[in-house]
Amino acid sequence: MLFRLVDSIAGRLSPGTLADIYQRVPESVLTRVRHDRFRQTVRWAARHSAFYREAFRKHGIDAAQVRVPADLGDFYTTPDDVVANPESFICKPASIVFESSGTSGKNKQIYYDQAELQAMSQVDAAGLRLMGVAPQDRVANAFDFCMWIPGMITHNSLMAAGNFCMAFGKVDPVEVYRRLKQYQFNVVMGEPTWLIRLTELAEKHGSVPLKLFIGGAEEMPAEAIPWMQKVWQGVRVKMCYGSVELGSALGYQPCDTFNGYHTDDLSFATEIIEPNVEGFGELVFTTLLRRVMPLIRYRTRDVTRIIPGACACGKRGLCISRFRGRRDEMIVASGGNLYPLMFSNILEHVPGLSGDWKVVFKLEGIREIMEIHLECSRTDHDEIRRQVQASATEQYPDLMKNLAIGIFDMRILIHRKGELRWQRKLKRMIDQRYQTESSAAPATGNDHPIGEESVAHA
Ligand SMILES: [Zn+2]
Incomplete structure (x- = not known):
C-alpha cells in the first residue's frame, strides 16, 4: 500500500527530482521496494498468464511462497518461449507490440500497454538526467523507429523530459549532420556504428562542439571514443544497454568509471547465472513493473559479470561489465x-x-x-x-x-x-x-x- 502511494507520487515528479531521489534513497528502502515488486509480479503472472500458470505447475512452484528470484529454483524463461507463444504470456489487454529478431529467424513479440509506455518514459527521462542531459539540451534522436523499440522509447522519454528534440530515426547520418547547426543540437543519440559514420562526416567536412553522444544496441569500439572526442571538440560518449524485452533503452545506465553499466534496480531484478571462474555468466532479468507481458527470470543470452562493491562513479545500482558476447549464434x-x-x-x-x-x-x-x-x-x-x-x-x-x-x-x-x-x-x-x-x-x-x-x- 505504502509503495503504491510512493509510485503515484513518483509519477508526478520532474525527471531531475526523480533521478535525485533515486540516487539518495537508502539502500534498505530500495531493496524492500524491489522485493515487494518482485513478489507482486510473480503473483500477478501466476494469476493471469497461461504460460506462467502452466510453467509454475510443472516446476512445482507455489507463487504465494516466492519472495526472491532464487525461490524460483531452476525456473527461467527464454527467448524461445517468447517466440513459441508470446500470447500465452499476456496478462491483460495490450495496446502496442514491438518485434525483434530471434535466432530461429522468427521474431520475438513483446507487448505493452499505454500506461506501461508512460511509466517507462518517466523512468527513462530520469535516466537521461542521470546521464547528463540537462533540460536545456537539444537532442537529435537517430535511434531506429522500425518495428523494434529504441527510437520510440527514446522519443517518449525525451517528451517526458521536456527536451527539445528531432525524431530523425535511423536516417543517413548526413541528414543529421546537415541540421546540427540549424537546430543547435548538442546531444546526439544513435547506434555506435551510426555515430562512427556521423563522426567520419564531421572529420571530413568540419564539426561543431557537441556535449554528449548516447549510444546503444551494440558495443562501441574502445578506440572510437578518443577519436570522437577529438573530432567533436570534447563530446562525452555514453553507452546504454537495452533491448525490446527490457523495453527501457536507458534502464541500464552507463557507468562513468567502469567500462560498463548500472542496472535500474527498481524496474528490474537482475541476476548473473552460471558464471565461469571470472564471474562471467548470462544476464537474467525480471521486469518489476510490467503487467501486460511480465518477463520473469528472462535469459538474455548476453554474457557479462557483476563488478563487486560500491562504484566510484557514485551511480546507484549494480554495476555490470561491458558485454562479452552472446551464448547463442546471434x-x-x-x-x-x-x-x-x-x-x-x-x-x-x-x-x-x-x-x-x-x-x-x-x-x-x-x-x-x-x-x-x-x-x-x-x-x-x-x-x-x-x-x-x-x-x-x-x-x-x-x-x-x-x-x-x-x-x-x-x-x-x-x-x-x-x-x-x-x-x-x-x-x-x-x-x-x-x-x-x-x-x-x-x-x-x-x-x-x-x-x-x-x-x-x-
Ligand atoms: Zn559506476
Whole structure:
C-alpha cells in the first residue's frame, strides 16, 4: 500500500527530482521496494498468464511462497518461449507490440500497454538526467523507429523530459549532420556504428562542439571514443544497454568509471547465472513493473559479470561489465541482430555454392567489416558477388540500407570447395571485433578463428 502511494507520487515528479531521489534513497528502502515488486509480479503472472500458470505447475512452484528470484529454483524463461507463444504470456489487454529478431529467424513479440509506455518514459527521462542531459539540451534522436523499440522509447522519454528534440530515426547520418547547426543540437543519440559514420562526416567536412553522444544496441569500439572526442571538440560518449524485452533503452545506465553499466534496480531484478571462474555468466532479468507481458527470470543470452562493491562513479545500482558476447549464434553487428539463418536464406538463391559458408565480423581501426566467406567452383566471381548482394537486398533491405549509408563494409570472399570446413561442425558466425586474448571466453561459445584464410582468388 505504502509503495503504491510512493509510485503515484513518483509519477508526478520532474525527471531531475526523480533521478535525485533515486540516487539518495537508502539502500534498505530500495531493496524492500524491489522485493515487494518482485513478489507482486510473480503473483500477478501466476494469476493471469497461461504460460506462467502452466510453467509454475510443472516446476512445482507455489507463487504465494516466492519472495526472491532464487525461490524460483531452476525456473527461467527464454527467448524461445517468447517466440513459441508470446500470447500465452499476456496478462491483460495490450495496446502496442514491438518485434525483434530471434535466432530461429522468427521474431520475438513483446507487448505493452499505454500506461506501461508512460511509466517507462518517466523512468527513462530520469535516466537521461542521470546521464547528463540537462533540460536545456537539444537532442537529435537517430535511434531506429522500425518495428523494434529504441527510437520510440527514446522519443517518449525525451517528451517526458521536456527536451527539445528531432525524431530523425535511423536516417543517413548526413541528414543529421546537415541540421546540427540549424537546430543547435548538442546531444546526439544513435547506434555506435551510426555515430562512427556521423563522426567520419564531421572529420571530413568540419564539426561543431557537441556535449554528449548516447549510444546503444551494440558495443562501441574502445578506440572510437578518443577519436570522437577529438573530432567533436570534447563530446562525452555514453553507452546504454537495452533491448525490446527490457523495453527501457536507458534502464541500464552507463557507468562513468567502469567500462560498463548500472542496472535500474527498481524496474528490474537482475541476476548473473552460471558464471565461469571470472564471474562471467548470462544476464537474467525480471521486469518489476510490467503487467501486460511480465518477463520473469528472462535469459538474455548476453554474457557479462557483476563488478563487486560500491562504484566510484557514485551511480546507484549494480554495476555490470561491458558485454562479452552472446551464448547463442546471434551477433549484434552492422546495425542489426544477425543470425545464421539470415545468411542461409541469402546464399540459397546463389547457384553453385557448396553449402559451406561463414561470416566473420571484425574491426579495422573503428570500421566494422562483415566478411562473407563462400565456397564455389564458378569462376565469375564478380557475378557471384552481385548475386549475393541482390539476394540480400531483396530479403533484408534493412541490412543493405545500413551498408548503403556506410554503417559497415561488406566483403565477399570466395574460396575453393572444401576449404572452409576444418572441423566436423562449421561455425557459421564468428565475431572477432572485441576479442582480446583474455576475453576469448568459453562462455560466449566463440571458437578461435582458423588463422589466415585462403583468399588468394577472392
Ligand atoms: Zn559506476
